Every structure is written in structure tokens, then in C-alpha cells.
Amino acid sequence: MIKTEISNIWGAIDFSALMAAEERLGQAHAMLAEGKGPGNDFLGWYHLPSGTTEAELDAISAAARKIRMDSQALVVVGIGGSYLGARAAIEYMNGVLHNESDPVKIYFAGNHLSTRALHELLDRLEHVDFSINIVSKSGSTMETAVAARMLRQLLVRRYGMDKARERIYVTTDPENGKLRKQTKEEGYESFPIPSNVGGRYSVLTACGLLPMAVAGIDIRAVMAGARQAEADLDVRSMENPAWLYAAARNALYEHGKKIELFCSYEPCFEYVGRWWQQLFGESEGKDGKGIFPTCLQFTTDLHSMGQLIQQGERTMFETVVRFAPASRNLNIDMDWKDLDELNYLVNKPVTYVEENAIEGVIQAHVDGGVPVIVLECGEMNARTLGYLFYFFQLSCGISAYMLGVNPFNQPGVEAYKKNMMTNLGRG
Numbered sequence: 001m002i003k004t005e006i007s008n009i010w011g012a013i014d015f016s017a018l019m020a021a022e023e024r025l026g027q028a029h030a031m032l033a034e035g036k037g038p039g040n041d042f043l044g045w046y047h048l049p050s051g052t053t054e055a056e057l058d059a060i061s062a063a064a065r066k067i068r069m070d071s072q073a074l075v076v077v078g079i080g081g082s083y084l085g086a087r088a089a090i091e092y093m094n095g096v097l098h099n100e101s102d103p104v105k106i107y108f109a110g111n112h113l114s115t116r117a118l119h120e121l122l123d124r125l126e127h128v129d130f131s132i133n134i135v136s137k138s139g140s141t142m143e144t145a146v147a148a149r150m151l152r153q154l155l156v157r158r159y160g161m162d163k164a165r166e167r168i169y170v171t172t173d174p175e176n177g178k179l180r181k182q183t184k185e186e187g188y189e190s191f192p193i194p195s196n197v198g199g200r201y202s203v204l205t206a207c208g209l210l211p212m213a214v215a216g217i218d219i220r221a222v223m224a225g226a227r228q229a230e231a232d233l234d235v236r237s238m239e240n241p242a243w244l245y246a247a248a249r250n251a252l253y254e255h256g257k258k259i260e261l262f263c264s265y266e267p268c269f270e271y272v273g274r275w276w277q278q279l280f281g282e283s284e285g286k287d288g289k290g291i292f293p294t295c296l297q298f299t300t301d302l303h304s305m306g307q308l309i310q311q312g313e314r315t316m317f318e319t320v321v322r323f324a325p326a327s328r329n330l331n332i333d334m335d336w337k338d339l340d341e342l343n344y345l346v347n348k349p350v351t352y353v354e355e356n357a358i359e360g361v362i363q364a365h366v367d368g369g370v371p372v373i374v375l376e377c378g379e380m381n382a383r384t385l386g387y388l389f390y391f392f393q394l395s396c397g398i399s400a401y402m403l404g405v406n407p408f409n410q411p412g413v414e415a416y417k418k419n420m421m422t423n424l425g426r427g
């Protein structure tokens with residue numbers, strides 16, 4: 001379903017550099033498959049698509065149906081891996097304007113500590129029947145806990161203790177953490193993030209699936225795509241597009257390309273980019289190593305970052321995610337006055353302009369010394385989304401092991417939390 005196209009990287013590396021990685025790719029993949037690498041107690045995501053049961057999907061769908069029946073809004077309270085995947089999926093499937101068309105609005109909270117943003121949300125919820133989904137693997141993340149407490153108390157004030165309880169859904173570790181304890185004590189409906197699945201690898205658990213289902217996304221189609229990826233991408237050779245992607249980015253990194261620009265031409269793909277950024281950034285950026293992952297929206301960002309990409313320091317490469325043209329066509333109309341001088345495009349679809357832009361950008365960047373990897377992804381639908389989530393998780397695990405780091409920990413994130421807790425007097 002995904003094709004990794006690397007014909008535009010040869011100016012920066014040669015074929016032998018790529019093929020030299022074959023053995024390391026095999027070893028890295030085996031470390032994941034056999035659970036023999038560092039962080040191997042966090043490999044639950046590896047067989048998650050095939051291991052998720054119909055009963056689990058039924059329970060998520062039932063909760064989503066109830067929320068859609070009794071709520072005009074769902075607030076998803078979480079941060080990092082407990083938020084980005086859900087938002088990515090909802091925007092990818094329903095568009096960036098999804099809240100303007102869907103009768104059930106999906107808001108996100110707990111992903112910052114901004115009083116202004118919290119006020120804005122609380123004001124928005126004033127006359128709205130809503131439910132909340134608190135998502136936290138550890139159950140102790142400050143941003144999430146603060147927002148969850150405020151929203152819980154708002155629910156209690158509005159509906160009373162018992163009715164409020166029916167509007168609180170928790171997604172957390174099945175056994176451990178404060179949130180699990182609170183869930184048991186208060187009797188909230190809850191869903192597990194399996195103990196062996198880390199935050200940024202959890203999008204295909206209830207963490208991502210419950211908000212998706214509330215947004216009306218066919219979660220079975222998402223999981224079917226992920227299952228197909230799990231089967232397809234088990235291939236242990238350079239024919240595996242995940243191998244090729246991991247090999248190309250590692251070879252480019254070894255040849256001085258330290259920054260990866262993850263680009264798409266679909267505005268609704270922006271949050272998949274942010275999810276990808278966390279996945280690769282937190283998995284690889286440690287021990288003084290790691291490609292700096294950043295996501296860009298083209299052609300929008302060509303008008304802000306295009307200059308830097310074309311002529312700035314030559315330390316970057318680009319990964320472009322391409323989809324099949326939209327099924328609904330949109331042609332450029334005739335205008336008899338032609339004051340904007342666009343009549344040479346009359347009856348041409350906007351896609352025609354876009355495709356020419358994409359080709360033009362790739363050529364310009366390659367000519368300017370920015371190697372380009374293209375991921376051809378086919379139709380933009382729920383199956384492809386599930387496939388993509390798994391594809392990137394696998395590529396990331398392989399890539400990080402090739403780099404010699406543990407893909408599943410994030411010791412550096414603790415530094416700011418420790419300072420914050422000390423400042424807050426918690427110790």
C-alpha cells in the first residue's frame with residue numbers, strides 16, 4: 001500500500017551506502033520481532049493490530065455511540081502520545097473544519113498549561129452537553145491532570161455527582177497509576193492502554209480509537225489497514241518500504257543530513273505530521289544522536305520556509321507524503337475578463353495545478369541540494385491511515401535500533417518535569 005521512492009536521494013548518498021545498511025536493518029527488525037533489544041518491555045504495539053479483539057472494538061464503539069447520543073461535545077484530555085494520534089486521525093478523516101460539520105464537536109484539552117486556552121474551552125462548553133475522555137498512560141501528567149480536574153468539576157456542578165460520572169471515560173494503564181486508582185474508586189467507564197504499549201505507540205489502542213469512533217470514523221477500517229501493514233511489512237528485505245525508509249533516512253543522517261522535513265500537500269495531514277514528529281523525535285533523540293524531525297505543510301509553508309529550504313544550510317532532507325488525487329474533482333472556471341490571467345488553466349482540475357507544483361518543488365529542492373524521499377500512499381482513507389500509523393511505528397523502531405538507541409524510553413522528558421515539581425514545592 002505504501003511505496004518508498006528514493007530516486008531523488010542519489011546526489012547525497014550512493015547505492016552502496018544504502019545497501020551497506022541491509023545487515024543492520026535485518027538485525028534491527030529482528031530485535032523488534034524477537035523482543036531482544038533495549039526497551040523490549042514496550043513492544044505491545046508490534047502485534048496490536050492482529051491482537052485487538054472484536055470485543056475490544058465493540059466496547060469502544062458502544063461507548064462512542066453513548067457519547068454521540070448524550071453529548072454535543074467530547075473533550076479529549078491528554079498530551080503527547082495521549083492526544084496527537086487521535087487529533088491526527090480526526091483531522092485526516094474529517095478535515096480541519098470537522099467541528100463545523102459534525103453535530104458532536106471534538107475538543108482537545110490537557111495539552112498545555114495556558115489559562116487563556118482553558119478559559120476559551122470552558123466558555124465554549126457553557127451551554128453544551130459534553131463528556132470527557134481523560135487519556136494518560138502514566139496517570140500523573142500535570143497538564144492532563146489540571147485540565148481533567150477542572151472539567152470533572154464542571155461536569156459535577158452541572159449534572160451532579162452520579163450523572164457526571166456517566167460522562168467521564170478514562171483511558172489509562174490497566175493496573176497502575178493515580179488515574180487507574182481514581183477510576184476504580186469513582187467507577188468511571190475505562191479502557192486500557194496495555195502496559196507494554198508506550199504513549200507514542202498507542203494510537204491503535206482505545207487512546208486513539210475512542211475519540212476516532214466518537215468522530216464517526218470507521219475504527220474497524222483503521223484497524224484493518226494496520227493489520228494489513230503488520231502482515232505486509234514483515235518482509236525482511238529491501239523490498240520492505242519500511243526498511244527502505246529507515247535505511248534512506250539513516251544513510252542521509254550519516255552523510256550530514258541532520259534535519260528531516262516531513263511534508264505533505266494536504267492541510268488535513270498536519271497533525272499526522274505532528275504525531276510523526278513526536279514518534280521519531282522522542283524515539284531517536286537521545287544519547288547525543290537523532291535526526292531533528294519537523295513537519296511542514298506545502299504549499300503553505302513554501303511561502304514561509306521555502307527560502308530556507310532552497311538556499312539555507314545544506315543539512316536537511318525531505319520526506320514527502322503523497323496521496324492519490326481527490327475523488328471529487330474541482331475544475332478552474334472560465335472568466336471572460338481574465339483579469340487574473342488564469343484562463344490558460346480553464347477546465348483544468350486544481351489537482352493538475354497541485355501535481356505540477358509537487359513535481360516542481362521536488363525538482364527545485366533536489367537541484368538545491370535537499371534529497372527527497374517520497375512515500376506514495378494511495379487513496380486517502382481510513383485503511384490507509386491505519387496502514388500509515390503502523391508503517392511509521394515500524395520504521396521508527398527499526399531506524400532507532402539502527403542508530404543504536406532505545407526507541408521506547410524518554411528519559412530526557414523528565415528534566416523539565418522535575419524542575420517544575422520542585423518549583424511547585426512538590427519535591
Ligand code: PA5
Pocket residue numbers: 079080081082135136137138139140141144198199200201282410
Ligand atoms: O510517548 C510518550 O510516552 C509521551 O509522549 C507521553 O505520551 C506523554 O508524555 C503523555 O504521557 P501520559 O500518557 O502518561 O500522560
